[in-house]
Structures are given as C-alpha cells and as structure tokens.
Amino acid sequence: MTDAASPPVIEVTIAAPAPVVWQALRDPALIRRWHGWDFDGLDEEVESIYVTDVAADDTAHVLAIQGGDRFSLHPAPDGTLVRLSRVPIGADPEWDTYYNEITAGWYTFLQQLKFAVERHDLAPRRTLILEGTLEQPGILVDALGLHTVAALEPGAPYKAETPAGRLTGEVWATCPGQLLLTAEELGDGLAAFVQQEHTSYRPEGGVLVLLTTYGMDDDAFAALESRWASWWERHRLSSE
Incomplete structure (x- = not known):
C-alpha cells in the first residue's frame, strides 16, 4: 500500500514547449487523443476529470483535477517536465481501494501523452x-x-x-x-x-x-x- 505520508509523484519529460503540453491538458478534443482508451463514455470521462470542478492556472501551468490530483508543468533542458502529484490516500475514501491502480493508470497515460505529442503531434488515434x-x-x-x-x-x-x-x-x-x-x-x-x-x-x-x-x-x-x-x-x- 502506498505510504499516506508521501503520495506518489509521476514525472515525464516531453520534447515540446509548455504551451503545447498545456493545451494537451486543457482541450478535451486533445485529451481524448492520449487519455485512457476509446470507449463510448470517453468524452464524459474527460469532461468529469479535466473540466468539471477543476482549478486551472493558465499562467503557472498548474491544474488540479477532479479528485485532487495535480498536474504542473516545469521547464526542462529537453522540453517540458510534466509532474503529476497524487492526492494522499484517505483524501477520498470512496476511491482508496483503487488508489494503487489509479496511480499505475496515470503512469500509463502520461507515457501515452508523451508519445502522442512527440511522435504524432496529437493526431487522432x-x-x-x-x-x-x-x-x-x-x-x-x-x-x-x-x-x-x-x-x-x-x-x-x-x-x-x-x-x-x-x-x-x-x-x-x-x-x-x-x-x-x-x-x-x-x-x-x-x-x-x-x-x-x-x-x-x-x-x-x-x-x-x-x-x-x-x-x-x-x-x-x-x-x-x-x-x-x-x-x-x-x-x-x-x-x-
């Protein structure tokens, strides 16, 4: 089980400028090209996670999404570092059972984001x-x-x-x-x-x-x- 005192932080460096990566985190039409996989409810899932009741700072490039997980973008020598800071376990007891699986999913999805930006310029998939x-x-x-x-x-x-x-x-x-x-x-x-x-x-x-x-x-x-x-x-x- 993940230590509640030190929630996971997942990082990936994307060879693209911050505005490009930020747009990939804010435009639902682009998010669906890297988040998760195709299914009938994908648009609704994207809306609920990245649009509804989120806190976004377009200047600082910080996005607190549904559930409390937090994206932040940082300059890196080879592009833009994307940091996903997970909410501590216990913050949302309803989802605690799935905490580690959600963390694993974020690792997969951030790699899909990196791949989609670097190799395909966020083309449809x-x-x-x-x-x-x-x-x-x-x-x-x-x-x-x-x-x-x-x-x-x-x-x-x-x-x-x-x-x-x-x-x-x-x-x-x-x-x-x-x-x-x-x-x-x-x-x-x-x-x-x-x-x-x-x-x-x-x-x-x-x-x-x-x-x-x-x-x-x-x-x-x-x-x-x-x-x-x-x-x-x-x-x-x-x-x-």
Whole structure:
C-alpha cells in the first residue's frame, strides 16, 4: 500500500514547449487523443476529470483535477517536465481501494501523452484494449513471449514474435509491472502491457493490454483486433 505520508509523484519529460503540453491538458478534443482508451463514455470521462470542478492556472501551468490530483508543468533542458502529484490516500475514501491502480493508470497515460505529442503531434488515434485475468496465473510479458524485451533499457530496439503477431520498435518506458513498446505494426503506435496487482476486488490479479494505433485503415485494424482477440479468448479466464 502506498505510504499516506508521501503520495506518489509521476514525472515525464516531453520534447515540446509548455504551451503545447498545456493545451494537451486543457482541450478535451486533445485529451481524448492520449487519455485512457476509446470507449463510448470517453468524452464524459474527460469532461468529469479535466473540466468539471477543476482549478486551472493558465499562467503557472498548474491544474488540479477532479479528485485532487495535480498536474504542473516545469521547464526542462529537453522540453517540458510534466509532474503529476497524487492526492494522499484517505483524501477520498470512496476511491482508496483503487488508489494503487489509479496511480499505475496515470503512469500509463502520461507515457501515452508523451508519445502522442512527440511522435504524432496529437493526431487522432485508434485503440484496442484487453483487460481481465489470465486463465493460467502468470506474468503477462511471459505469456506473450516478451520476457527478454522486458529486460531491455528504454530506447533499446527490439523485435518480438508474440502469439498475436510480430512487434518491432523500441522500448518506450518501463516501471514495475509495466512495459511500453513502440510498434511499427501499429502504425508507429504504442503497446502497453500492464500486470495488475492482487486486490480485494481482483484476488487473482489481472492484466491489461492497451494498443494505440495511428493511420490504420478499417481492414488493417480489424485484422489486428482479430489476432489479439483470438489470443485473448484462448488465454483469459473463461468465467469472466
């Protein structure tokens, strides 16, 4: 459990000027191009987190969002440092059960923000998500044949044959339980592989695969979706 006296701080440096990054945090049409993944309620989620009852300082580039988490932008030699300071655990008891999972989600989403700005100038994306529990308990990267890739440093090139097809690119970011890879096969997209912790509401733990694609036509995206869905149907817990 996270220490209540020192709530997590997540930082990422984006190779872009502060006004560009700030706009990506303030314009709902741009936020939906990096936050989370595509689903029918994404616009409503963006509105509730980033627009409704927030406190934004456009001069200081500080944004306190719904729930109390706080974004701040700072000059950095290579661009703009984005700092996400989490609210202390206990500040919103209704969400305390999910505190660590929300923190992990912010890490993924900030990496998606960095990728969307640096590699695609916040262009529209298309996402594919698989989330649940593996039928055979284990580590997601092992199940996908990515264990050697997971040992590489960020920036290292890789080529992997997964059960759902080849992935080629570079290691984008890693942290405990997460591996993010660029992938040529996703239209220079981003693949996030997340190992979710064991909790009271998920006693067997879980996994999340989040694929962000760019420039794929309907046929190519449908083929991608079919390959990954086929792998997931064979390996997910059948009772879900």
